[in-house]
Amino acid sequence: MESAIRRIQQISNSFILQTNNVSNIDPQFIEAQNSFNPQALYRFLFPYEPELRSRLAEVWKTDKLLLKDSFGLSLEGEREQSFIQFKRLMEVLRQNFSLYDLERNPRKLAVFTQSYRFVNISVTTLIGVHFSLFGASILFLGSNEQREKYIKKIETLEVVGCFSLTELGHGSNVQQIETIAEYDHNTQEFIINSPTITSQKYFIGGAAKNASHTIIMAQLKVAGKMEGVHAFVARIRNEDGSVVKGIRISDCGVKMGLNGVDNGRLMFDCLRLPRENLLSRFGGVNKAGIYSSPINPANKRFAQTIGALVLGRYLIAIGSVAFNSVGLTTALRYSFSRKQFSGSDPKQEKQLISYSSHRKRLLPHLANTYAIHFSNNYLLDLLCEKEKKDKEIHILASALKAYGSWSSRDCLQECREACGGQGFLSENLIGNFKSETEIYTTFEGDNILLYQQVAKFVLSESRKNPPPEYEAPSDSIKQKTDSQFLRSFEFLQNALNARFAQSVAYVTEKLSESVAEGKPIMDSWNDNSPFIVKLGQVYTEKIILRKFIEGISGYSDEKAQAALQLLVSLYTLNIIEKDPWFLKYGYISSEQAEAITVQVLEICKELVPHCISLTDALGFDNETLGPIANDWISKNKF
Numbered sequence: 170m171e172s173a174i175r176r177i178q179q180i181s182n183s184f185i186l187q188t189n190n191v192s193n194i195d196p197q198f199i200e201a202q203n204s205f206n207p208q209a210l211y212r213f214l215f216p217y218e219p220e221l222r223s224r225l226a227e228v229w230k231t232d233k234l235l236l237k238d239s240f241g242l243s244l245e246g247e248r249e250q251s252f253i254q255f256k257r258l259m260e261v262l263r264q265n266f267s268l269y270d271l272e273r274n275p276r277k278l279a280v281f282t283q284s285y286r287f288v289n290i291s292v293t294t295l296i297g298v299h300f301s302l303f304g305a306s307i308l309f310l311g312s313n314e315q316r317e318k319y320i321k322k323i324e325t326l327e328v329v330g331c332f333s334l335t336e337l338g339h340g341s342n343v344q345q346i347e348t349i350a351e352y353d354h355n356t357q358e359f360i361i362n363s364p365t366i367t368s369q370k371y372f373i374g375g376a377a378k379n380a381s382h383t384i385i386m387a388q389l390k391v392a393g394k395m396e397g398v399h400a401f402v403a404r405i406r407n408e409d410g411s412v413v414k415g416i417r418i419s420d421c422g423v424k425m426g427l428n429g430v431d432n433g434r435l436m437f438d439c440l441r442l443p444r445e446n447l448l449s450r451f452g453g454v455n456k457a458g459i460y461s462s463p464i465n466p467a468n469k470r471f472a473q474t475i476g477a478l479v480l481g482r483y484l485i486a487i488g489s490v491a492f493n494s495v496g497l498t499t500a501l502r503y504s505f506s507r508k509q510f511s512g513s514d515p516k517q518e519k520q521l522i523s524y525s526s527h528r529k530r531l532l533p534h535l536a537n538t539y540a541i542h543f544s545n546n547y548l549l550d551l552l553c554e555k556e557k558k559d560k561e562i563h564i565l566a567s568a569l570k571a572y573g574s575w576s577s578r579d580c581l582q583e584c585r586e587a588c589g590g591q592g593f594l595s596e597n598l599i600g601n602f603k604s605e606t607e608i609y610t611t612f613e614g615d616n617i618l619l620y621q622q623v624a625k626f627v628l629s630e631s632r633k634n635p636p637p638e639y640e641a642p643s644d645s646i647k648q649k650t651d652s653q654f655l656r657s658f659e660f661l662q663n664a665l666n667a668r669f670a671q672s673v674a675y676v677t678e679k680l681s682e683s684v685a686e687g688k689p690i691m692d693s694w695n696d697n698s699p700f701i702v703k704l705g706q707v708y709t710e711k712i713i714l715r716k717f718i719e720g721i722s723g724y725s726d727e728k729a730q731a732a733l734q735l736l737v738s739l740y741t742l743n744i745i746e747k748d749p750w751f752l753k754y755g756y757i758s759s760e761q762a763e764a765i766t767v768q769v770l771e772i773c774k775e776l777v778p779h780c781i782s783l784t785d786a787l788g789f790d791n792e793t794l795g796p797i798a799n800d801w802i803s804k805n806k807f
């Protein structure tokens with residue numbers, strides 16, 4: 170506990186140092202040096218496992234190997250360094266976690282991801298593939314014997330795992346993969362085959378160079394009957410590094426980011442696996458050669474199998490808050506010290522933060538980041554419950570993965586541009602993070618498809634429990650344009666709830682009309698998919714707002730509470746301002762639309778005295794950020 174307090178003290182000190190370092194600070198911004206205490210807010214935002222958190226923070230700060238970046242290395246060099254760093258990170262992980270913690274105490278993994286100070290993002294992806302895809306498959310899909318056999322070896326890296334699901338022909342629609350695992354009862358083995366070029370496993374992280382084992386997802390065939398997609402564990406490289414007989418491996422080559430991850434392609438030619446290599450929690454073949462499963466039919470089993478790997482999505486949602494925090498802490502600190510153009514006095518150039526357009530481009534992202542964080546905490550609570558609400562977890566993890574990864578894509582781009590040319594330098598991390606994390610919108614489930622899954626759940630829930638019918642507010646309500654009304658949580662929640670109710674009714678009606686015209690349900694769905702995707706987003710934003718309001722309510726510091734409330738209002742008013750729905754369906758008047766734009770700008774201005782504390786409270790101190798978050802002029806001395 171003591172070291173946690175010390176660390177938080179350090180954050181606080183660096184904050185004071187930084188704001189003191191800002192020369193020529195506009196008088197109106199002096200207050201920014203004395204806003205609320207960020208360390209207390211940090212403790213409120215990240216309340217669990219403080220000792221583990223501070224122990225890890227010390228490692229990230231002092232471990233020279235982990236702090237090494239990979240900027241400008243060759244493909245081989247980047248892969249080699251990333252793998253060495255991966256092994257070191259696994260050592261740290263081993264000292265603090267067990268793979269069983271994914272099941273017993275998911276909070277620990279959250280602490281690991283939240284506290285990790287990323288420099289080389291490939292390393293965390295390698296960990297993600299080995300630990301939370303390969304390892305989690307063994308843990309959640311394997312039998313007790315299979316857990317016994319592999320888990321220790323995964324932790325000690327005796328086994329380095331990868332995860333082979335995607336094929337050249339099928340990435341999103343993985344239920345239709347072509348790889349076949351046919352049971353041969355004579356030898357009690359599965360014979361794995363890639364029957365076509367499109368059935369080759371593609372993009373498999375770790376497969377091109379380093380992995381010794383993989384999970385193979387394949388269509389199981391037993392006694393001539395197809396039983397659906399199942400997971401198998403297989404060795405792919407021998408002890409001497411040569412590729413196992415029955416497998417061909419090729420390299421996917423250079424990518425637009427994450428080049429420290431060795432993505433590979435695999436084909437199977439009569440690869441023989443013993444009967445016990447089928448991960449058999451949800452279905453297995455007995456000695457008599459008979460297949461059985463506690464879950465039927467096959468598509469339900471498939472959903473359960475994929476659902477067991479939900480942690481990867483959750484980790485992306487937490488990661489998005491961390492990436493945004495790096496971008497925003499850097500860009501906002503820079504905006505207090507970077508000056509361009511003057512006002513009336515040509516000698517007094519203004520800080521970037523003085524410009525309302527600059528505030529507007531950054532601060533709504535800060536509001537989003539806080540908003541996502543509180544929903545992530547809620548999801549973590551669900552993951553830690555004894556009686557797990559699997560459906561709710563799956564839907565929320567999908568929703569937050571999509572929302573979070575899109576938020577990072579947009580936030581990092583804006584932060585990059587807001588730092589001008591400096592944002593483009595790798596050492597300032599933002600641009601590099603941008604290209605490294607871009608793919609998070611695609612893997613672990615493409616975002617468009619995830620929102621469709623969310624919408625499907627919403628539509629089915631709404632059939633059982635329909636939301637109230639949409640009603641536009643009365644004219645007298647639509648005349649209210651004062652800040653107190655527009656910022657009130659009641660107005661904000663009502664607005665997002667109304668948009669949700671109308672969207673549910675709209676999509677339901679569109680689908681019913683289409684089906685009534687005789688169209689097959691899949692065609693009706695596809696014709697309406699833009700509205701369906703939007704429904705996924707609308708639902709996600711409604712939940713996020715609710716959890717944001719609930720989340721901040723427990724914080725008692727008055728000044729910080731006021732800042733958090735500004736963030737809630739900004740989060741929602743920014744949504745209302747951007748979405749034409751509110752005007753189109755008469756939820757707000759044009760006068761209110763005008764007033765909302767004014768409020769967004771006004772709140773951004775009011776947040777200026779708090780925004781350094783708000784970003785410091787996210788936990789990324791100066792030492793873990795690039796030069797422009799610090800004294801960038803001294804850094805550039807010749």
Ligand SMILES: Cc1cc2nc3c(=O)[nH]c(=O)nc-3n(C[C@H](O)[C@H](O)[C@H](O)COP(=O)(O)OP(=O)(O)OC[C@H]3O[C@@H](n4cnc5c(N)ncnc54)[C@H](O)[C@@H]3O)c2cc1C
Pocket residue numbers: 298331332333334335338339340341342371372373374424427432608611612613614615616617618698
């Ligand atoms: C760097 C990297 C690492 C990866 N690591 C792994 C790994 O370790 N293991 C693994 O198994 N896989 C891995 N993948 C694969 C990844 O999971 C897939 O790329 C992802 O699932 C998307 O599949 P796809 O690329 O085939 O895209 P597609 O499924 O072809 O999708 C292409 C586009 O079509 C859209 N689309 C598809 N279907 C619909 C629909 N019904 N309605 C509307 N739009 C639709 C999607 O939104 C998307 O924009 C990795 C990929 C990359 C790039």
